[in-house]
Amino acid sequence: MRVLEIQTENYRNLEVKKQTFCDGVNFIYGQNAQGKTNLIESIWMLTGARSFRGTKDADLVRFGEDFASIKAKVFADDREQEIKINFAEGKRKAFLNDVPQRYPTEIIGTLRTVLFSPIHLSLIGGGPEKRRKFLDAAICQLKPTYTALLIRYNQTLRQRNSLLKNQPEKNLDFLEILDTNLSRLASKIMKNRLDYMVSLNAEATKIYSEISMDRENFEIKYVSKIMKVSEFTEEKFEESMLEKLKKSRETDFKFGFTSFGPHKDDLELYIDKKPVKNFGSQGQQRSAALSLKLAEAEILNKKFSDPPIVLLDDVMSELDDLRKAYMVRKTKNWQVFITGCDKTALSMMKSGKAYEISGGKVIYTEDF
Numbered sequence: 001m002r003v004l005e006i007q008t009e010n011y012r013n014l015e016v017k018k019q020t021f022c023d024g025v026n027f028i029y030g031q032n033a034q035g036k037t038n039l040i041e042s043i044w045m046l047t048g049a050r051s052f053r054g055t056k057d058a059d060l061v062r063f064g065e066d067f068a069s070i071k072a073k074v075f076a077d078d079r080e081q082e083i084k085i086n087f088a089e090g091k092r093k094a095f096l097n098d099v100p101q102r103y104p105t106e107i108i109g110t111l112r113t114v115l116f117s118p119i120h121l122s123l124i125g126g127g128p129e130k131r132r133k134f135l136d137a138a139i140c141q142l143k144p145t146y147t148a149l150l151i152r153y154n155q156t157l158r159q160r161n162s163l164l165k166n167q168p169e170k171n172l173d174f175l176e177i178l179d180t181n182l183s184r185l186a187s188k189i190m191k192n193r194l195d196y197m198v199s200l201n202a203e204a205t206k207i208y209s210e211i212s213m214d215r216e217n218f219e220i221k222y223v224s225k226i227m228k229v230s231e232f233t234e235e236k237f238e239e240s241m242l243e244k245l246k247k248s249r250e251t252d253f254k255f256g257f258t259s260f261g262p263h264k265d266d267l268e269l270y271i272d273k274k275p276v277k278n279f280g281s282q283g284q285q286r287s288a289a290l291s292l293k294l295a296e297a298e299i300l301n302k303k304f305s306d307p308p309i310v311l312l313d314d315v316m317s318e319l320d321d322l323r324k325a326y327m328v329r330k331t332k333n334w335q336v337f338i339t340g341c342d343k344t345a346l347s348m349m350k351s352g353k354a355y356e357i358s359g360g361k362v363i364y365t366e367d368f
Ligand SMILES: Nc1ncnc2c1ncn2[C@@H]1O[C@H](COP(=O)(O)OP(=O)(O)O)[C@@H](O)[C@H]1O
Pocket: 011, 012, 013, 030, 031, 032, 033, 034, 035, 036, 037, 038, 039, 059, 060, 061, 062, 063
């Protein structure tokens, strides 16, 4: 999987005109606020996801303009393809090989990337929402049909929450229907998440032990308030969730929020059986975050026999030499985009091309 060429128009501050990239390491350096993250984000957008910075589509268009686009030639599924995304009037339109897609999410699965940015360094210490997002985003790329399932679940959840908030007379018949639908969708989400957990645990444990040179044991547990995950079956889960939703109705009406479901779950991470969140050193937390992200990449690599594109935004300076070296080794022969303020990280890397970015313009400077 490779990005061969990118062109942007009015995308944030970028002015990228048919820029080609190499198959190995592409190192992008430049001062602050020049567009390094914007370039990484523009590649990320080609996957069909939303901005990882939580920016609304409307705000991706350059200030003062009303239209933006990203166009790229990529090598995916053993052939050259073209992905284009237009942004206008707060909406986006995606094209795959010049064919307009009905929904912009339809391009999910064409280009697979794994992003590692400073946001992910707080994957361990931050709240559960970040870890759920990590899990969901990873599954969406692995299994694009999961995206539709998530959208349906979130829609139903919003409907239920709005009913809880806005209908003090308690429309119980409609609530009954929503509860049934929500539980059914939830059990399918759980099935996907728990399947993914098996691979994630295997890969992340292996990677963590390599980083720690076999000195520490890393483990991830999925925690649900609905039932013990070791006893999970879709039927049992659906039943148990329905029951929990019924029992928590009074509280849910009081707070205007659904208190049970996969939107409340979490991942618990352990090093040598101790929760990393409470007992892990900063270095251990970084290794754990790195292991999760590299495991995500390895799972995609194995499933499709094709490595994903790795995007490393501003993380090299945050990792020590040992972890940096591990990362470089692990992504050897993959296409990687790395950003940094200066070229010091280059000494760690074997070969590739360097580009300077300034005022949104990308200029190739050297081979290394
Ligand atoms: N919609 C937009 N239109 C124009 N410029 C934008 C837009 N969104 C962000 N920017 C500009 O992009 C720059 C930040 O780019 P970024 O890629 O985050 O920089 P860095 O090189 O530090 O990673 C800022 O100068 C910001 O004003």
